[in-house]
Amino acid sequence: MPANVTLKHLLMRIGIGIDVHPFAEGRKLVIGGVQIPGHHGLDGHSDADVLLHAVSDALLGAAALGDIGLHFPNTSPEFKDIDSMILLKQVGKLLEKNGYQTINIDAMLLLEAPKIAPYITGMRKNIARCLGIDIGAVSVKATTNEKLGYIGREEGAAAHAVCIIRAI
Numbered sequence: 184m185p186a187n188v189t190l191k192h193l194l195m196r197i198g199i200g201i202d203v204h205p206f207a208e209g210r211k212l213v214i215g216g217v218q219i220p221g222h223h224g225l226d227g228h229s230d231a232d233v234l235l236h237a238v239s240d241a242l243l244g245a246a247a248l249g250d251i252g253l254h255f256p257n258t259s260p261e262f263k264d265i266d267s268m269i270l271l272k273q274v275g276k277l278l279e280k281n282g283y284q285t286i287n288i289d290a291m292l293l294l295e296a297p298k299i300a301p302y303i304t305g306m307r308k309n310i311a312r313c314l315g316i317d318i319g320a321v322s323v324k325a326t327t328n329e330k331l332g333y334i335g336r337e338e339g340a341a342a343h344a345v346c347i348i349r350a351i
Contacts, residue, residue, distance in 0.1 A: 215306025
C-alpha cells in the first residue's frame with residue numbers, strides 16, 4: 184500500500200435509517216423536499232419529511248456520528264418546522280468534516296396514499312443536490328402496505344434508507 188494511503192482511505196461503511204411520522208390535519212405533506220398537494224401532511228417537530236430523516240439517519244449511522252435527534256433535537260425551538268433539506272445539507276457537511284463522502288443512497292417509502300411516482304425524480308434531485316452527489320447515486324422507491332397496519336389504514340408513513348459512504 185502506498186505511504187499516502189491509510190486504512191481509513193480504503194474504508195467503506197454502510198448505514199441504515201428508519202423514520203415514521205403520523206399524518207395530521209392542517210400540515211403540508213413534504214416528502215423528499217417535494218411538497219405533494221391534495222393530502223394532509225405528516226406531524227413532527229420539523230417539517231416531518233420522513234424520507235429525508237431516514238436518509239439523514241442512514242448517513243450519520245454509517246459515519247458513527249449518532250442520529251438526527253442528537254444533532255437536531257425535537258426539544259429545540261431552533262428546529263421547529265425547519266425544512267429537512269437544510270438538515271440533510273448539514274448532515275452532508277458533517278460527514279465531509281469527518282472525512283467521509285456519500286457513495287450511494289437507496290430509500291424506500293411506505294405509505295398507502297398519495298401515489299408517489301410522479302414526485303420521485305424531484306425527490307432524487309433534492310437529495311443529490313443536498314449532498315453534492317450525482318442523481319444516479321440516489322434511488323427512491325415507494326410501496327404500499329397492502330392496507331395492513333397503521334400505514335395501510337393511512338395513519339402515517341415510514342421510510343427506510345441505506346447508504347454507503349467512504350473515507351476521503
